[in-house]
Amino acid sequence: MFQFIFRRLSLVIPTFIGITLLTFTLIRLIPGDPIEVMAGERGVSAERHAELSAQLGFDQPLYIQYFNYVSGVLQGDLGNSLVTREPVLSEFLALFPATIELTFCAAIFAILVGLPAGIIAAVKRGTLFDHSVMTFSLTGYSMPVFWWALLLMLIFSVNLGWTPVSGRIDVVYWIDNVTGFMLIDSILSGEEGAFSSAASHLILPSIVLGTIPMAVIARMTRSSMLEVLSEDYIRTARAKGIAPWRVIVIHALRNALIPVITVIGLQVGILLSGAILTETVFAWPGIGKWLIESIGRRDYPVVQGGILIVATIIIVVNLLVDIAYGIVNPRIRHSR
Amino acid sequence: MSLLTLENLSVTFGKFRAVDNISYSVKEGEVLGIVGESGSGKSVSSLSVMGLIDYPGEVSADNLSFADQDLLSMPEKQRRKITGSDIAMIFQDPMTSLNPCFTVGYQIIEALKTHDGGNKKVLRARALELLNLVGIPAPESRMNAYPHQLSGGMSQRVMIAIAIACNPKLLIADEPTTALDVTIQAQIIDLLIDLQKQKQMGLVLITHDLALVAEVAHRVVVMYAGQIVESGPANEVFSTPRHPYTQALLASLPESASGKARLEALPGVVPGQYDRPQGCLLSPRCPYATDHCRHVAPDSQGSLERQVKCHTPLDAQGRPAA
Amino acid sequence: MTTETLQAPVPRTPLQEFWHYFSSNKGAVAGLAFIIFICFMAIFADVVAPHSPSDQARDALLLPPAWLEGGNWVYILGTDDVGRDILSRLIHGARLSLAVGMVAVTASLLMGILMGLVAGYCKGVIDTVIMRIVDIMLAMPSLLLAIAIVAILGPSIVNAALAISIVSLPHYVRLTRAATMSEMSRDYVTSSRVIGASPLRLMFVCILPNCVAPLIVQATLGFSTAILDMAALGFLGLGAQPPTPEWGSMLADALQFVQRAWWVVTFPGLMILITVLAFNLMGDGLRDALDPKLKQ
Numbered sequence: 005m006f007q008f009i010f011r012r013l014s015l016v017i018p019t020f021i022g023i024t025l026l027t028f029t030l031i032r033l034i035p036g037d038p039i040e041v042m043a044g045e046r047g048v049s050a051e052r053h054a055e056l057s058a059q060l061g062f063d064q065p066l067y068i069q070y071f072n073y074v075s076g077v078l079q080g081d082l083g084n085s086l087v088t089r090e091p092v093l094s095e096f097l098a099l100f101p102a103t104i105e106l107t108f109c110a111a112i113f114a115i116l117v118g119l120p121a122g123i124i125a126a127v128k129r130g131t132l133f134d135h136s137v138m139t140f141s142l143t144g145y146s147m148p149v150f151w152w153a154l155l156l157m158l159i160f161s162v163n164l165g166w167t168p169v170s171g172r173i174d175v176v177y178w179i180d181n182v183t184g185f186m187l188i189d190s191i192l193s194g195e196e197g198a199f200s201s202a203a204s205h206l207i208l209p210s211i212v213l214g215t216i217p218m219a220v221i222a223r224m225t226r227s228s229m230l231e232v233l234s235e236d237y238i239r240t241a242r243a244k245g246i247a248p249w250r251v252i253v254i255h256a257l258r259n260a261l262i263p264v265i266t267v268i269g270l271q272v273g274i275l276l277s278g279a280i281l282t283e284t285v286f287a288w289p290g291i292g293k294w295l296i297e298s299i300g301r302r303d304y305p306v307v308q309g310g311i312l313i314v315a316t317i318i319i320v321v322n323l324l325v326d327i328a329y330g331i332v333n334p335r336i337r338h339s340r
Numbered sequence: 341m342s343l344l345t346l347e348n349l350s351v352t353f354g355k356f357r358a359v360d361n362i363s364y365s366v367k368e369g370e371v372l373g374i375v376g377e378s379g380s381g382k383s384v385s386s387l388s389v390m391g392l393i394d395y396p397g398e399v400s401a402d403n404l405s406f407a408d409q410d411l412l413s414m415p416e417k418q419r420r421k422i423t424g425s426d427i428a429m430i431f432q433d434p435m436t437s438l439n440p441c442f443t444v445g446y447q448i449i450e451a452l453k454t455h456d457g458g459n460k461k462v463l464r465a466r467a468l469e470l471l472n473l474v475g476i477p478a479p480e481s482r483m484n485a486y487p488h489q490l491s492g493g494m495s496q497r498v499m500i501a502i503a504i505a506c507n508p509k510l511l512i513a514d515e516p517t518t519a520l521d522v523t524i525q526a527q528i529i530d531l532l533i534d535l536q537k538q539k540q541m542g543l544v545l546i547t548h549d550l551a552l553v554a555e556v557a558h559r560v561v562v563m564y565a566g567q568i569v570e571s572g573p574a575n576e577v578f579s580t581p582r583h584p585y586t587q588a589l590l591a592s593l594p595e596s597a598s599g600k601a602r603l604e605a606l607p608g609v610v611p612g613q614y615d616r617p618q619g620c621l622l623s624p625r626c627p628y629a630t631d632h633c634r635h636v637a638p639d640s641q642g643s644l645e646r647q648v649k650c651h652t653p654l655d656a657q658g659r660p661a662a
Numbered sequence: 663m664t665t666e667t668l669q670a671p672v673p674r675t676p677l678q679e680f681w682h683y684f685s686s687n688k689g690a691v692a693g694l695a696f697i698i699f700i701c702f703m704a705i706f707a708d709v710v711a712p713h714s715p716s717d718q719a720r721d722a723l724l725l726p727p728a729w730l731e732g733g734n735w736v737y738i739l740g741t742d743d744v745g746r747d748i749l750s751r752l753i754h755g756a757r758l759s760l761a762v763g764m765v766a767v768t769a770s771l772l773m774g775i776l777m778g779l780v781a782g783y784c785k786g787v788i789d790t791v792i793m794r795i796v797d798i799m800l801a802m803p804s805l806l807l808a809i810a811i812v813a814i815l816g817p818s819i820v821n822a823a824l825a826i827s828i829v830s831l832p833h834y835v836r837l838t839r840a841a842t843m844s845e846m847s848r849d850y851v852t853s854s855r856v857i858g859a860s861p862l863r864l865m866f867v868c869i870l871p872n873c874v875a876p877l878i879v880q881a882t883l884g885f886s887t888a889i890l891d892m893a894a895l896g897f898l899g900l901g902a903q904p905p906t907p908e909w910g911s912m913l914a915d916a917l918q919f920v921q922r923a924w925w926v927v928t929f930p931g932l933m934i935l936i937t938v939l940a941f942n943l944m945g946d947g948l949r950d951a952l953d954p955k956l957k958q
């Protein structure tokens with residue numbers, strides 16, 4: 005098992021190096037003088053130009069620039085925002101909880117709906133339920149997230165007035181930032197109604213963001229389950245005379261989940277990039293909105309740092325998923 | 341007293357009859373051999389006894405009973421109590437028949453727990469005992485092994501342990517050695533026969549191996565394209581086959597070919613879903629086929645003890661009756 | 663007892679066989695029909711569209727669809743905030759989306775095939791380098807990568823198309839490489855090699871035809887991703903720029919009218935959804951029809 009984890013870890017390192025190379029190159033691919041471009045209409049004074057040039061290390065040879073960049077990154081130094089002059093990392097950390105809260109709820113929604121739907125569709129193969137699940141999941145899979153957000157907002161917030169339009173909590177509440185997670189902070193604040201306000205703000209964004217992962221999980225679970233249900237060991241289990249639910253839940257599901265776990269892990273990337281769109285529509289103050297605004301402001305250090313962090317998170321999550329995969333799949337766990 | 345009785349059992353998949361009106365019975369402590377080419381419905385018929393035929397397959401029978409209990413009319417739940425305890429089955433491919441996610445111990449204990457219950461310690465002791473019984477060395481350490489860590493022979497022994505866990509009265513072994521090395525095959529068969537004698541189980545042994553059936557079975561059923569073409573006491577069927585198909589099968593055995601010039605076998609293959617002939621299903625391949633055979637399907641003749649499905653059963657000299 | 667004789671299927675040519683499987687999938691046929699329909703609309707946009715996509719009717723701002731109160735049959739799906747006909751913009755938008763999809767898919771298909779062939783044929787260091795790059799690209803969600811590329815190159819429809827074709831490369835590279843590797847070990851390839859067939863001939867004549875089927879499927883699905891990503895970039899203001907009638911960017915300004923004019927929001931998105939769905943349906947149908955593993 006340790007060997008397995010170690011091998012996975014060693015595969016992550018070149019990928020991380022590749023990502024740093026990518027983000028490092030990105031900023032140098034800007035056509036023209038990068039500092040001029042970054043400054044844009046704001047313009048830049050000669051001193052500030054020199055200062056920035058030194059700060060970004062543009063006056064040194066490329067390989068030294070890269071070396072400095074990576075060693076900075078490893079020490080948590082991702083540069084400063086051109087607009088706020090704050091360190092990129094601290095801006096990121098301040099906004100990240102909002103994104104985690106959203107993606108986490110979206111993931112929960114996707115799994116809670118997608119997994120059972122896929123299982124039942126496979127068990128009741130060929131029925132109306134199965135066809136509906138397949139139709140809905142293909143539609144969900146083809147859904148333009150930003151439009152879905154607008155549509156749900158139109159129906160549930162504007163026409164029915166059931167949910168708030170945007171933001172994380174009603175403006176009447178002033179919640180101290182303790183953990184950064186509004187659901188938790190609103191409880192800690194002790195203000196009446198704060199938690200339900202925070203929760204109701206989360207509902208639509210979570211559903212919107214969770215739709216595509218839900219569709220993917222449902223499809224994958226169904227096909228994986230169908231495959232497993234036709235395996236010989238399912239026949240063995242049934243020949244033991246155990247109850248049908250036990251055959252499905254204990255014998256089939258355990259095996260069917262192995263590929264599904266990988267797929268769920270891959271959804272983290274989809275969730276984080278979907279968060280960019282969802283946060284923009286719902287004015288959700290997370291890193292997605294932050295990244296898009298930074299692009300608009302030509303705040304390149306933020307764009308560079310933000311992409312690096314998001315990519316790193318995705319790699320780490322995929323690593324964790326790989327390890328989880330090894331834990332549920334004895335064939336991998338015991339292989340050397 | 342007969343343990344298992346089938347009367348006119350059929351299994352259909354849509355329009356296709358995979359098993360066509362077969363009747364046989366198994367007595368306590370009896371070994372019944374079922375032989376026939378691939379696709380003749382051996383597995384499907386025994387799965388229907390286990391209640392493991394799924395939609396779109398449909399099972400119908402005039403009588404399908406085990407120890408005088410009607411299996412078809414009883415509620416699902418009651419039937420599951422019989423399946424896996426009183427009737428157990430082992431399958432062709434042991435490597436894929438064990439669940440890769442669970443340890444050997446878990447899979448044996450599950451069978452015990454489902455039918456007999458008991459606390460952890462007792463169950464574990466029973467499982468160890470079973471592993472010992474099926475001849476697995478170092479059973480303690482095998483309890484926690486996963487199926488992929490076992491060889492094919494070992495896996496089949498574990499399958500046998502699971503099958504006999506609840507002391508079944510009837511064991512169905514569907515080609516238990518086909519997927520194994522030749523050297524292991526004999527060991528597994530010896531084990532099965534030993535267990536059968538020890539526990540006085542009824543044993544249905546499905547196989548392609550006629551020599552094996554001749555050696556161990558009390559009675560034989562010969563199947564062709566979903567039908568029973570001949571059945572009877574093993575020694576009678578092998579010494580004086582009455583159906584042309586049985587005759588041809590026996591003639592294709594290497595031993596019987598020793599004195600003859602060439603290996604006799606029937607040309608052609610078992611008819612499948614699309615090419616079922618009119619009349620007798622064997623008629624395209626049968627050396628004795630007449631026009632009558634090609635138009636009218638023969639009925640089963642004789643008692644359940646010795647049935648033949650042919651218009652002109654062979655006589656003691658192996659020639660068709662006039 | 664009667665024995666029914668079932669009819670055996672008659673043997674068919676591969677093309678008939680393909681069509682038999684494909685046409686038995688109703689969703690795939692519906693997808694194909696819609697794609698043909700929308701291609702027609704896109705090609706003849708100038709003739710089909712009732713108005714010019716940029717004509718601003720000053721007296722008809724935010725007009726609801728014709729069948730609603732206050733609607734006007736001149737503007738069937740209503741007008742937007744500056745009085746442009748939504749239907750006409752959608753039809754012209756189809757032209758743009760399909761063109762971008764076509765360009766992006768073709769570009770990444772060509773580059774991907776080339777990289778895959780080279781990686782699979784040369785093996786060794788070149789293979790390792792190409793596959794590492796592919797792995798890194800796969801580790802990043804495609805939209806994020808596309809956003810990064812556009813952020814650097816500057817927002818425009820051409821850069822968006824370029825970004826989309828780059829991010830969809832990995833799938834084609836992987837498919838082609840895998841097919842190349844497995845073909846390379848076949849006897850006939852080895853023997854052509856011994857005879858002295860040139861590497862290029864080997865790659866394009868022997869190996870490539872064997873991976874056409876999965877590539878077609880991937881390209882069809884790639885179309886849907888391209889349209890979806892294009893719309894997303896347009897929506898974020900990183901793709902087509904405002905007056906251009908692009909489906910995604912049409913939605914970008916719609917945000918402020920959610921409360922007042924639902925049709926401005928609804929129709930462009932519906933168009934994206936249906937088009938993407940059509941390509942996905944057709945891609946699934948193609949995969950089932952072309953995948954020999956699923957045939958009995």
Ligand SMILES: Nc1ncnc2c1ncn2[C@@H]1O[C@H](COP(=O)(O)OP(=O)(O)OP(=O)(O)O)[C@@H](O)[C@H]1O
Pocket residue numbers: 353358376377378379380381382383384385397612613
């Ligand atoms: N689920 C099913 N649906 C349709 N046809 C089936 C199904 N299962 C089995 N059959 C058909 O039933 C026929 C009998 O199959 P069966 O597996 O019983 O043969 P067998 O005698 O056990 O052969 P083998 O020696 O190869 O195990 C075959 O023609 C097979 O194609």
Ligand code: SF4
Pocket residue numbers: 584585620621622623626627628629630633638649650651652660
């Ligand atoms: S009925 Fe005729 S064709 Fe059939 S087995 Fe007997 S002799 Fe042969």
Ligand SMILES: [Mg+2]
Pocket residue numbers: 382383384514515
């Ligand atoms: Mg069989």
